[in-house]
Amino acid sequence: MKVKGKVKPLRDLVFIKGMEFDIQTTLAGLLIPKDDGKVTGIHPRWGQVWAVGPDQTELKVGEWVLIEHGRWTRTVEVEQEDGSSLEVRMVDNNAIMAVSETLPEGTV
Secondary structure, eight states: OEEESOOOOOTTOEEEEOOOOSOEEOTTOOEEOOOTTSGGGOSOEEEEEEEEOTTOOSOOTTOEEEEOTTOBOOOEEEEOTTSOEEEEEEEOGGGEEEEESSOOTTOO
16 A cells, blocks of 8 residues: 555554565574565564654654564555655554664664
């Protein structure tokens, strides 16, 4: 789905960007193949907060959150004001397990 124009979450909802589902490289340089849709792909994932609703008091835009496996929506492609596109997802607030100001080292 592609959306044009300004998009903002309602209430306390959280939209994230930057979730990795493709081939990933560890800090040691090991390549981890794409595992989405496989048993090995069942694990929590990090995403960066892109937008928060007006009632969200625990998270800020730019923070990284660790989300339980599968507790996010499908990707929505948002066309930004500069014409570029960005893939965002909504996450289940109850499935956010941790928060960090930066993407923790060694995460894949």
